[in-house]
Amino acid sequence: MAAETVFLNGEFVKRSDAKVDIEDRGYQFGDGIYEVIRVYNREVFTMNEHMERLYQSAAKMKLKIPFDLQELSSIVFKLIETNDVEEGFVYMQVSRGISPRQHHFPGEDVSGSVVAYTKVFKRPVKQMNEGVTATLVEDIRWLRCDIKSLNLLGNILAKQEAASKGHFEAIQHRGETVTEGSSSNAFIVKEKKVYTHPATNLILNGITRRVIKELAETNGVEFIEKTFTVDELLSADEIFIASTTSEVMPVIKVDEHTIGQGVPGPVTVKLQELFTERIKAECKVQQV
Structure with missing residues (x-):
């Protein structure tokens, strides 16, 4: 080689x-x-x-x-x-x-x-099909998370907290307000509406997040940029996270709380399908 x-x-x-x-x-x-x-x-x-x-x-x-x-x-x-x-x-x-x-x-x-x-790096197809688990972690990062800087210690500590418990991701919160994952944006689905933290200084406005927003708005999925609480996260119908490497990743359990039916939900699956179609169109992929 x-x-x-x-x-x-x-x-x-x-x-x-x-x-x-x-x-x-x-x-x-x-x-x-x-x-x-x-x-x-x-x-x-x-x-x-x-x-x-x-x-x-x-x-x-x-x-x-x-x-x-x-x-x-x-x-x-x-x-x-x-x-x-x-x-x-x-x-x-x-x-x-x-x-x-x-x-x-x-x-x-x-x-x-x-x-x-x-x-x-291969697509995490198995995890996207089956869903992953996450843990809740207090968000201790600085106040300019909108800058994609090399200063990732807070993210690393959160990710390690998740890894040490056998989880895929840490979902961070400042007090009662959910911000984002340690290396992803976080979304909830309630009554078929998608909610995610507004693109402020407290989160990174992910590129995958932007694609999901566009796909939702052009395909009849209501997309609302509004803060939500830890309690709203845990009582959501669906949760998913998104990043460049995770794409649209369903979260089926947060700590001991099962989300929805414990399987990827219909809105998440629809967004996964739309995202895959975007990849095929932009990168001329026959099978993804």
Whole structure:
């Protein structure tokens, strides 16, 4: 098997040769941003939306990306082609660059660091068909969750809490208000209406979340961006989470609470089918 090719600061190199400086601010401070872009049938899915969000996150952090949109897109396409990725994702990360350790920003002469690589990743079909379980965790993250930053400690602690209990995901809440999963957006269905937290600073406006919203609104499913409580979550007819790698993932149990009939509900299944049709259309997939 050929050595995997990665992109590092302007060069395509073997993964074994890719080295990150110890004074890179992404390594020392988590001072950077990232995106995960899905690949189906060697085609990128929702590429423009991911790239747009990357630049939006950069602007919110006053971080200058040293490549324009066309250049970054070319990097993504070349990595997919070079590594022969049929189904998987591209991970792209931009830090504020390499400079002597100090908390304030380095001078304008310091250029951001860009890293990108691919990974083979299959659709989680079995879990999507059967549903997964989750646990409730208090949301301890900072107040700018709308920035897709490298600062993920709060998310990691929540995910580990879920993993240690044998769950797929942690659904976070600030007091009584549910926000989102540790690596996903969270949705409930009540009387065939979909509810999810508004796209404020307290959640990441997921790309899959945006696709689901569009699919719901164009296919007769009422989609309401409104906060809901932990009690409303536990008494919902259906729960699902969504992310780039999880797609539309049913949650059939939260801690000891069975949701609905304990199987993926009809609204969730409909959205899964619509999402799959979108993948087929955008990525020219015959069978997904």
